[in-house]
Amino acid sequence: xxxxxxxxxxxxxxxxxxxxxxxxxxxxxxxxxxxxxxxxxxxxxxxxxxxxxxxxxxxxxxxxxxxxxxxxxxxxxxxxxxxxxxxxxxxxxxxxxxxxxxxxxxxxxxxxxxxxxxxxxxxxxxxxxxxxxxxxxxxxxxxxxxxxxxxxxxxxxxxxxxxxxxxxxxxxxxxxxxxxxxxxxxxxxxxxxxxxxxxxx
Numbered sequence: 687x688x689x690x691x692x693x694x695x696x697x698x699x700x701x702x703x704x705x706x707x708x709x710x711x712x713x714x715x716x717x718x719x720x721x722x723x724x725x726x727x728x729x730x731x732x733x734x735x736x737x738x739x740x741x742x743x744x745x746x747x748x749x750x751x752x753x754x755x756x757x758x759x760x761x762x763x764x765x766x767x768x769x770x771x772x773x774x775x776x777x778x779x780x781x782x783x784x785x786x787x788x789x790x791x792x793x794x795x796x797x798x799x800x801x802x803x804x805x806x807x808x809x810x811x812x813x814x815x816x817x818x819x820x821x822x823x824x825x826x827x828x829x830x831x832x833x834x835x836x837x838x839x840x841x842x843x844x845x846x847x848x849x850x851x852x853x854x855x856x857x858x859x860x861x862x863x864x865x866x867x868x869x870x871x872x873x874x875x876x877x878x879x880x881x882x883x884x885x886x887x
Contacts, residue, residue: 738862741779742772743786743814743883744807750786751805754794762799765790768806773814775883777862785858786816788851789879793820796877814883824870824877833868855881 744767751765758765775782793803801821808815825833833852859866865882 737778738776739779740774741777741782742774743777743782743816744770744773746779746783747786747790747805747807747816750783750790754787754790757791758794758803761794761797763794763797764802765794766802766804768804770807771809773807773809775814775862775885777883781858781861785855785881788854789816789818789881792851793818793822793877793879796820796822798822809885811885813885816881816883817878819871819876819878821871821876824875825868827870830868830870852879855879 747767751767755765790803790805797803797820803821804817804819806815806817806819808817856866859881863884867880867882869878869880870876871878
């Protein structure tokens with residue numbers, strides 16, 4: 687009968703598990719990149735008001751936060767949505783949801799554990815202002831204007847990503863005639879992303 691194989695050592699088991707974890711993580715990153723590229727490919731041809739309807743940005747933000755809560759919990763990051771009444775804009779609800787998901791996911795992804803991501807939707811005289819604020823390391827002032835360029839990532843960044851999430855945000859905002867701004871917190875840390883939608887008349 688064939689000789690029995692020698693039992694594996696604990697070190698070999700750990701190395702195998704580590705290698706398998708790396709393969710699984712690589713598959714997740716590749717899948718996420720493909721999803722982002724497909725989203726951009728769908729957004730690029732859109733011009734004007736395709737399927738625009740009155741939609742409540744605050745309600746969509748609440749839905750997206752519920753979807754991303756497990757991701758935030760896994761990182762020990764709190765996510766908060768400031769209470770507010772309905773904030774209605776003329777928009778494509780599916781695209782606004784994509785914009786919200788990318789902004790909030792980006793904030794959670796780059797936030798250290800034990801911090802909070804705050805989402806706020808406010809109705810102003812001429813606009814609906816959405817803001818997503820994290821307590822991460824912030825962005826060098828020289829890089830703020832480049833946020834949203836396709837495939838652009840900050841030098842030395844170790845958090846996995848494709849550099850496409852904020853590109854999707856900018857393209858979605860452009861389709862809706864909205865303005866996007868990025869700024870750092872008062873102490874130079876924490877990134878604030880704002881999207882200003884024209885108010886529905």
